[in-house]
Amino acid sequence: MQNLPTTLADWLSTLETMHPKAIDMGLDRVRQVKDRLDIHFDCPVITVGGTNGKGSTCAMLESILMQAGYRVGLYTSPHLIDFNERARVNGEIASDEALMAQFAAVEAARGDISLTYFEFTTLAILRLFAQSPLDAVILEVGLGGRLDAVNVIDPDVAIVTSVDIDHTEYLGDTREQIGFEKAGIFRPGKAAICGDPVPPKSLVDHAAAIGADLWLFGRDYNYSGDKQQWNFGGRSQRRNSLGYPSLRGANQLLNASAALAALEALRNRLPVGAQEVRNGLVMVELPGRFQVLPGRPSVILDVAHNPHAAATLAQNLDNMGFHRYTYAVFGAMHDKDIDGVIEQLKDRVDHWYVTDLPLPRAATAEQLRQRLLGAGVVPSTASGAEKTIETFSSPAAAFASARSRAGENDRIAVFGSFLTVAGVMEFRRSEGQSGKA
Template sequence: MTNINTTSLSTLADWLAHLETAHPTVIELGLQRVGSVRDRLGIQFECPVIIVGGTNGKGSTCAMLESILMQGGYKVGLYTSPHLIHFNERARINGVSVADAEFVSAFEQVEEAKQDTSLSYFEFTMLACVKIFADAKLDVVILEVGLGGRLDAVNIFDADVAIITSVDIDHVEYLGDTREAIGFEKAGIFRAGRTAICSDPAAPLSLIEHANKIGADLWLFNRDFNYSGDKQQWNFAGRQHRRHSLAYPSLRGANQLLNASAALAALEALRTRLPLGAQEVRSGLVMVDLPGRFQVLPGVPAVVLDVAHNPHAAATLHQNLDNMGFHAYTYAVFGAMQDKDIAGVISQLKNQIDHWCLTDLPLPRGATAEHIQSLLTEQNVVNDKDHSIQCFENPASAYTYAVSKAGENDRIVVFGSFLTVAGVIQQRNEQQ
């Protein structure tokens, strides 16, 4: 924790560097501190608020909501975290990242309003983002949960529609080590008398019971909404509304129709406040863009970018890789945070990867490449003429090595932490 005269902070980079050390812990769950600063800032929304939580699929669902609503002509604010390349990605208005100067102004306002309250990096920056939204006279606000739900900072706002995309094991030190415990934490974003959507096909009983206990209007996948389709198009069926002959979302992957269905269920619940036509929905799905979610880059060898960093996401990545067709060898560029279930991720993908290019990450929380190598060895991943394990200091050097070795019939899968994918994207951008 540092004491600094914040009047000396004039750029976004200055502020972010300060905020990284301004609070004694990286993560501190709870709503009292951040709620008190929200009140002093006078932040409130007259427009609909959609809050999206879940173990995986949050970012995709938020991106689809944003894209469809923008096609409908609405002024949309989207808050997401973490960012991939630039901090500004965390707050977008009508698809455009907020400018540095706006962030600096918002940070100054949060700093003044917090008085003696200590806020974490996540809490401080989230408040700045929503302060910008509150001043922008938006038609709809979409907020992505950072961690869990019940005690996450975005839960200081009451969702008109709350979405839980999936429930699986992650962040066990904060949320518990069972789906039931985690489901209860995530259901904390539900509100009495308001729409609560869960698109996990096996919703935990704890989530259902909490929704019923508080009197939320719970929509469950396969009970209140579902989808069907063939290779060309798909259909959505909600409680009262159906949408036929929809284009597949431009986001690739096995779970994207689940995510799209959750988004369309939310929009059905809000249809009297945010009406949308069929063409606006179709166009929004086709035009949605979200880097790093089973993103297949053009060219050879095939390069896949995916921020899969827990076993549930790794299982989906496994399925998506299976659907890609034949590749002679698969090279993996993989780096992860040490608090993740790295062994669980490896177990999902070890039979699909021939050559592992392991990388350190530029944060104290990052697992070392050597540690990941030891976990691979424990799972009997070997070095032989068709398999290898190499360690690198950073994602860029790991990726450069993979490119030098991969043939045009091979593929390179860059996955794990956001920092792993971001490091490769930045390296590719510098080479272009």
């Protein structure tokens, strides 16, 4: 690159076209550039992988550790609105200037090594963290685990939150194949925490083969509770009378328990008190994960984009109490299991507002409409229609129409892709948080 870009937007636009493949699994190229940049960490590193629940688990770890007074670096992906969301240093989103300085360093170090957008930006954020005075680093895996760019860093604790079917073209089409890929973040002699209540045999076998210290939910740690509070039990540590995490949803205690197991494994290096755990769980925030916005009609933002996540969303919707009608703003990538997502939610939705998304990978609104028809969602044109399907060119247009139709006792669920949720979030932001939703 002869003339370096001068804005973050220009950098990101350049990186999108720099490598012939958007996703190019393998660590050799990334590891070479990492070594040239001398990226290493003297503080504990927690790597978090899994099909669903990664973001929630990372957010809880960050919140608890920061309540305990630790300086924390958190890397997550993808972002919802601004790229900078991917890198947080002590709770603050990284500035354009900080990121561009690291992009320039990666560009200078890579020489003739070609990197994907994800690989390049991952290295830049890792270097940002390595140069920051941090007490802990939390890294969310992008895709899979074994061959993900994040896996060039050796974690002190690795968490696999859940194993389900997703990204089959890269990871395989069975839980056993996918479990092996996700177990690739485990390390010999280090704590390897599995939050999936039914772990694939391949994950358990891989942990044993490499000599990882495997913590299984239900064997090495668990939780119990009632409607008011819950308790965590680990190998040698109990945490009682905990408040429920501020993140809503059916699986959040599984995610919280995995986070607390990781902190137990690191208790000698990162001790955390009981009140700091309580405060961290109560104060944690994560946009787009069963996020219920204030006001009426109820608006739910959820990045659910595979059947496992859609089943959790369906359960969470069921637990919300009565709503007269449910409107769905739904957009999805065509390589996802769209039929599986629809199957989980078709009985909970009355009016489908399906939308195009601004990516070639996306299914069109018309394709989604056809999938709904194929799944037995039959629109009724009778007065007081119970089922309708409408197509829109953008999530913003779909949401605006749904909001204009929905009554105050109805709800609007926005799901199917990060881009679907981001489109609605940007629309609401452009309105200046005017209180219309």
